[in-house]
Structure formats: structure tokens, C-alpha cells
């Protein structure tokens with residue numbers, strides 16, 4: 042049985058890791074003013090704006106993407122774009138990454154322009170605490186769905202802000218345009234967070250969570266837009282694929298549509314489940330969507346000692 046020690050859980054809620062993703066920015070600012078909604082017995086929860094300059098400018102970042110900046114080199118380096126300095130400060134306050142002093146749990150609140158609904162992002166298939174939490178949230182939110190995206194991948198994994206915590210959890214809710222607040226998206230993010238904090242409180246009170254399984258979508262392949270030799274995009278996401286995050290894409294299915302109306306089809310080996318379809322922030326990352334594959338993960342029992 043996996044267990045955790047200590048009198049209380051140290052929890053942080055990050056908003057504004059991307060300054061134009063308004064649900065997290067707004068919720069965190071709300072909770073900085075009045076934290077009653079996020080208080081739980083035996084849990085210390087700190088709401089925190091991770092990239093205040095980007096929030097001020099309502100832009101994803103100022104110099105470089107903060108949610109890619111938490112690499113070992115960055116965290117010890119000293120040439121320093123704004124977001125790298127910020128990464129070092131965040132690592133000091135909420136980490137150090139990989140150390141016993143690090144925060145137990147960090148929720149990092151994001152919005153996407155993709156039609157992903159309310160997605161939980163898991164970084165490790167071996168994080169039984171997070172798997173148990175996600176199992177709890179999925180049950181609490183049913184019949185609404187709450188897909189889990191597993192970003193564990195030898196090449197596609199990236200070094201997130203939340204990765205300084207022992208148990209990093211990304212919350213990705215969409216569709217919502219950059220710089221825009223939509224009440225439905227805001228409220229669904231808030232509700233998932235409520236269930237997540239309830240889970241931590243129950244765990245902290247000594248409740249035992251029996252073994253369980255969690256269905257996840259594991260990141261498989263990054264798909265770029267078709268481009269000409271100058272790097273310019275020559276096709277758009279096909280209308281049959283647009284907004285169809287988490288739905289099966291089979292070999293032969295339409296994937297892109299060129300400006301003269303030609304269909305480009307998916308030619309992979311088997312069925313995949315695309316997500317982050319047409320995410321605005323990923324044009325600069327040469328990514329039209331990612332494919333995922335379904336998997337069932339097992340979580341062992343957990344109980345606080």
C-alpha cells in the first residue's frame with residue numbers, strides 16, 4: 042500500500058502559467074482575494090499567479106513558454122529570459138523539483154481553443170496518488186466526462202510549471218478562445234477543482250482508497266500542418282476532424298483540407314484518438330493536433346499513515 046506522511050498536504054493552484062488562458066487567471070485571482078472556497082481540513086492550499094507579466098499583457102508568455110521552462114539546465118542556469126527567472130523562483134518556492142521539501146500537489150489551470158472538454162493531464166503512469174484522484178474526480182463528475190491525457194512519452198513530454206510538485210496535475214478546459222472568459226468553461230474548471238480538493242481532504246482524514254483502474258489517453262504522435270518549402274501552412278484541419286477531440290480517427294479518415302479543397306487523409310497504422318485539435322498556441326510549435334492511444338492504468342490502494 043502506497044502511503045504519504047506528514048501532518049497536512051501542501052497544495053498549490055497555479056493560474057496564468059499562460060497569461061491569456063482566462064479561467065485559471067480569474068479563478069486564482071478570485072481565490073487570492075478570498076480563499077474560503079478552496080480551504081479544506083488539514084490542507085494548506087496556495088493560489089498563485091505563475092506568470093504575472095504575461096497575465097498583465099494577456100499573452101501566452103513574454104520571452105519564452107513558462108510551461109516548457111522547468112528543465113534541469115534552466116533551473117540552474119543564469120542567462121535568463123523572464124520566464125526562466127520566474128521558473129527558478131517558482132522552483133524555490135514550490136520545489137525544489139524532485140526534493141522531499143517540494144509541494145505535494147500542484148494543480149495548473151489551462152484553457153485550450155480545442156474542443157477537449159474538461160481534461161485532466163497526468164505526467165506519470167506510476168503516480169498512484171494522482172490516478173486515485175482522477176478516478177475519484179471521474180466518478181464525481183459522471184455522467185459528464187473527464188478524459189485523462191497521459192503526457193508520458195520519451196520525446197513529447199515537456200517540463201511544466203507543475204512538475205516541481207510531487208504530484209503534478211494539469212487541468213485543460215476548452216473550447217475557449219485566448220483572452221476570453223466563458224461561464225460554462227469557468228464553472229466546469231471550478232467544479233473539477235472542488236472534487237480534487239475534496240479528494241485530498243478525504244485522503245488527509247485517513248480514508249483508504251482501494252485499488253482501481255483509470256482509462257487514459259496516452260500521447261502517441263505529434264502531427265504538424267502540411268507546409269510548403271518555406272514553412273507556410275498549406276492546409277487546415279479538415280471539417281470532419283475539427284472539434285472531434287477524443288473521437289476515433291481511423292486510417293483513411295479525412296485529416297486536413299488544402300485551400301483548393303483537397304482532402305488529406307490519415308495514414309497511420311490503426312485507430313488513434315486526436316486531441317488538442319487546432320489549438321491556437323500550437324501553431325508556433327508546429328502542431329496541428331496530437332494523436333493518443335487508449336490504455337487502462339491500474340492504481341494501488343492508498344492511505345495516509
Ligand SMILES: CC(=O)N[C@@H](CC(=O)O)C(=O)O
Pocket residue numbers: 059108149151152153154162201211213320322
Ligand atoms: C494549450 C496549452 O497551453 N496547453 C498546455 C498543456 C499542459 O499544461 O500540459 C501546454 O501546452 O503547456
Ligand SMILES: [Zn+2]
Pocket residue numbers: 058059062150151152
Ligand atoms: Zn496553457
